[in-house]
Amino acid sequence: MADSSSPPPPLCDRISHKSYLLRAVDLTILGLLFSLLLYRILHVNQSDTVWVVAFLCESCFSFVWLLITCIKWSPADYKTYPDRLDERVHDLPSVDMFVTTADPVREPPIIVVNTVLSLLAVNYPANKLACYVSDDGCSPLTYFSLKEASKFAKIWVPFCKKYNVNVRAPFMYFLNPPAATEGSEFGKDWEMMKREYEKLSQKLEEATGSSHWLDAEDDFEEFSNTKPNDHSTIVKVVWENKEGVGDEKEVPHVVYISREKRPNYLHQYKAGAMNFLVRVSGLMTNAPYMLNVDCDMYANEADVVRQAMCIFLQQSMNSNHCAFVQYPQYFYDSNVGELTVLQLYLGRGIAGIQGPLYGGSGCFHTRRVMYGLSLDDLEDDGSLSSIATRKYLAEESLAREFGKSKEMVKSVVDALQRKSYLHNTLKDSLEAAQEVGHCHYEYQTSWGNTIGWLYDSTTEDVNTSIGIHSRGWTSSYILPDPPAFLGCMPQGGPGTMVQQRRWATGLLEVLFNKQSPLIGMFRRKIRFRQRLAYLYVFSWGLRSIPELFYCLLPAYCVLHNSALFPKGVYLGIIVTLVGMHCLYTLWEFMSLGFSVQSWYVSQSFGRIKTTCSWLFSIFDIILKLLGISKTVFIVTKKTMPETKSGSGSEKSQGEVDCPNKDSGKFEFDGSLYFLPGTFIVLVNLAALAGCSVGLQRLSPRHGGGGSGLAEACGCVLVVILFLPFLKGMFEKGKYGIPLSTLSKAAFLAVLFVVFYVGN
Ligand SMILES: O=c1ccn([C@@H]2O[C@H](COP(=O)(O)OP(=O)(O)O[C@H]3O[C@H](CO)[C@@H](O)[C@H](O)[C@H]3O)[C@@H](O)[C@H]2O)c(=O)[nH]1
Numbered sequence: 089m090a091d092s093s094s095p096p097p098p099l100c101d102r103i104s105h106k107s108y109l110l111r112a113v114d115l116t117i118l119g120l121l122f123s124l125l126l127y128r129i130l131h132v133n134q135s136d137t138v139w140v141v142a143f144l145c146e147s148c149f150s151f152v153w154l155l156i157t158c159i160k161w162s163p164a165d166y167k168t169y170p171d172r173l174d175e176r177v178h179d180l181p182s183v184d185m186f187v188t189t190a191d192p193v194r195e196p197p198i199i200v201v202n203t204v205l206s207l208l209a210v211n212y213p214a215n216k217l218a219c220y221v222s223d224d225g226c227s228p229l230t231y232f233s234l235k236e237a238s239k240f241a242k243i244w245v246p247f248c249k250k251y252n253v254n255v256r257a258p259f260m261y262f263l264n265p266p267a268a269t270e271g272s273e274f275g276k277d278w279e280m281m282k283r284e285y286e287k288l289s290q291k292l293e294e295a296t297g298s299s300h301w302l303d304a305e306d307d308f309e310e311f312s313n314t315k316p317n318d319h320s321t322i323v324k325v326v327w328e329n330k331e332g333v334g335d336e337k338e339v340p341h342v343v344y345i346s347r348e349k350r351p352n353y354l355h356q357y358k359a360g361a362m363n364f365l366v367r368v369s370g371l372m373t374n375a376p377y378m379l380n381v382d383c384d385m386y387a388n389e390a391d392v393v394r395q396a397m398c399i400f401l402q403q404s405m406n407s408n409h410c411a412f413v414q415y416p417q418y419f420y421d422s423n424v425g426e427l428t429v430l431q432l433y434l435g436r437g438i439a440g441i442q443g444p445l446y447g448g449s450g451c452f453h454t455r456r457v458m459y460g461l462s463l464d465d466l467e468d469d470g471s472l473s474s475i476a477t478r479k480y481l482a483e484e485s486l487a488r489e490f491g492k493s494k495e496m497v498k499s500v501v502d503a504l505q506r507k508s509y510l511h512n513t514l515k516d517s518l519e520a521a522q523e524v525g526h527c528h529y530e531y532q533t534s535w536g537n538t539i540g541w542l543y544d545s546t547t548e549d550v551n552t553s554i555g556i557h558s559r560g561w562t563s564s565y566i567l568p569d570p571p572a573f574l575g576c577m578p579q580g581g582p583g584t585m586v587q588q589r590r591w592a593t594g595l596l597e598v599l600f601n602k603q604s605p606l607i608g609m610f611r612r613k614i615r616f617r618q619r620l621a622y623l624y625v626f627s628w629g630l631r632s633i634p635e636l637f638y639c640l641l642p643a644y645c646v647l648h649n650s651a652l653f654p655k656g657v658y659l660g661i662i663v664t665l666v667g668m669h670c671l672y673t674l675w676e677f678m679s680l681g682f683s684v685q686s687w688y689v690s691q692s693f694g695r696i697k698t699t700c701s702w703l704f705s706i707f708d709i710i711l712k713l714l715g716i717s718k719t720v721f722i723v724t725k726k727t728m729p730e731t732k733s734g735s736g737s738e739k740s741q742g743e744v745d746c747p748n749k750d751s752g753k754f755e756f757d758g759s760l761y762f763l764p765g766t767f768i769v770l771v772n773l774a775a776l777a778g779c780s781v782g783l784q785r786l787s788p789r790h791g792g793g794g795s796g797l798a799e800a801c802g803c804v805l806v807v808i809l810f811l812p813f814l815k816g817m818f819e820k821g822k823y824g825i826p827l828s829t830l831s832k833a834a835f836l837a838v839l840f841v842v843f844y845v846g847n
Pocket residue numbers: 187188189190191195222224356357358361381382383384447448449546547548549587590591594721722723724725
């Protein structure tokens with residue numbers, strides 16, 4: 089029995105997932121890699137450049153594995169107890185929720201609206217929440233949709249809370265009819281809600297086609313004569329929860345904002361939008377915590393905010409200060425086993441060091457930390473130290489760093505001192521909000537440099553993340569089941585290639601900017617292994633070069649009749665390495681319930697994205713470093729969840745379906761992305777063909793022996809990994825490789841065989 093003096097039960101527990109067996113496996117693989125390198129060094133005299141190239145590639149792979157081993161050493165995450173929150177905390181803190189959208193065509197408003205509705209309906213007092221939607225597309229349609237959605241929210245939110253609905257994004261909720269409810273009160277309400285939701289989507293669909301509603305209302309006046317890249321700031325209070333007391337029928341504030349845009353002016357993509365969101369919300373509600381989601385990432389769990397608060401409020405009771413709480417990103421539209429495995433095994437590993445990296449969506453931030461505070465600036469009780477007070481709260485430095493708006497400066501002071509906001513109505517701040525949305529507002533301030541979301545990378549998320557960890561803060565990872573947020577991944581090959589290239593380029597941008605984990609070794613307060621974790625992520629793009637070479641080496645050796653792999657018993661090193669790595673990764677997949685097929689798809693896609701998409705990030709970064717071109721953020725296309733045929737009504741709410749019917753098929757287009765892959769397949773096929781008809785060079789050039797079965801097996805393995813390309817050569821339409829790509833690749837393959845191998 090608990091006696092009265094014992095401390096209350098915690099709001100969260102840190103769970104360690106340390107495993108000696110997995111450490112042993114990681115180390116064994118590392119040991120095998122090092123013995124391979126050693127073998128190459130000892131036998132280097134007998135061979136030619138192939139040996140050296142293979143050695144260099146394998147050194148890169150070993151280094152990457154060393155990083156992985158360090159990262160995975162002590163995995164951990166948090167388990168939260170939201171049920172204990174109410175008895176422990178009487179006045180929950182406010183949370184400002186940010187949704188970003190940029191293009192009403194690639195990001196259909198119905199998707200944005202579903203995300204917004206899921207946030208408005210979370211289990212949290214409505215008077216403590218505000219939802220801000222930033223629209224970089226300056227689309228009246230998005231604004232119109234939000235207006236309609238906030239009307240619908242007035243019945244949707246009470247319905248969700250009354251029946252404790254799990255999934256509060258209507259498009260997902262209504263996919264599966266509830267089991268046997270006919271005639272009951274719930275059944276009737278359910279039918280009514282479904283009808284109302286259908287009306288809403290119908291309305292939005294009709295509005296997409298025509299724009300008669302635009303002229304009908306004065307409310308849309310600000311959108312007339314605007315272009316997405318040329319317009320003034322628009323700030324509109326869509327719905328204000330006046331005098332809210334936090335009861336179940338209330339709907340939180342909804343605010344639409346679109347910052348000023350002018351052609352030829354650098355708008356910093358999503359990071360710029362986020363900073364405007366921080367400023368406007370600072371002026372209007374100034375909540376101490378901020379949730380940030382992409383427009384497609386709806387809340388799939390009603391307790392998301394409460395779970396995050398368990399971490400923040402528990403931690404504020406001890407000295408371990410957490411700057412942000414990150415949920416992993418899962419997807420409703422495709423079976424992306426790879427990302428799930430990566431986020432679980434690697435993500436939890438990083439979470440066990442200094443905390444997870446901020447991933448751009450599904451993350452709760454602390455406003456004060458976003459305003460540039462370091463861990464050292466706080467006293468034990470969380471208040472500003474006297475040095476920090478002098479440093480941050482001097483009037484003139486505040487205006488210099490945060491911009492000239494007096495209201496903004498005041499709100500920053502309040503936030504830094506943890507004072508609650510005092511505004512009467514949201515509309516009072518409209519004028520100030522306009523001011524902080526000007527293109528020039530950030531000019532010569534610290535926004536994007538040390539304050540807010542940081543610029544200078546298209547992956548503003550990890551760029552901002554390393555900035556926070558470098559100031560000594562920790563972060564926390566929660567992986568609830570069912571997943572907290574669900575979004576969508578680009579469908580098909582070309583969209584994925586563009587996204588992967590943007591990521592790889594953005595990561596390289598951080599590797600070479602002032603935040604790089606390679607610099608400031610003693611100056612910054614980031615932990616050593618955390619640095620290694622960032623290094624691992626930032627160097628994704630660089631891995632394309634050794635991987636590309638390694639995919640060509642077996643073919644080269646077969647045609648050239650030279651040895652790539654060790655001979656005799658030493659071949660065992662390679663065989664064990666490949667075998668162990670396959671079993672290990674397969675186990676990772678199967679332990680999370682994925683199939684062998686999805687493991688294969690991920691291994692195959694892993695090679696394809698590295699050699700075909702990440703490769704281009706190298707060109708991007710070179711052009712950027714030379715000052716020739718700037719990197720761009722191309723928004724991915726979002727798609728609605730599909731209605732299942734013959735939906736199994738036994739499916740529990742919140743269980744997610746993966747309706748990616750063509751998951752085995754890869755899509756192609758005429759872009760250059762698919763050239764390297766096609767080239768790799770052709771060269772390896774040529775080698776296998778040459779080998780089977782005895783075309784290769786007859787005597788090995790050096791004493792080390794010619795190619796053999798191992799090299800031929802290498803070619804077969806490469807072809808298996810690039811199987812989607814082989815299939816694509818015989819397919820038509822979007823599943824086929826265009827003739828232009830095929831002929832270019834064939835030309836290059838012939839050059840490779842004739843010149844490289846012939847000499
Ligand atoms: O100029 C822009 C460009 C994008 N976005 C928004 O940024 C979000 C992410 O864009 P998306 O096309 O979905 O990119 P993803 O690659 O899926 O996003 C991941 O990677 C990005 C960094 O590359 C992060 O910003 C995201 O949060 C993270 O989910 C979306 O809500 C967009 O509306 C803007 O607000 N303004």
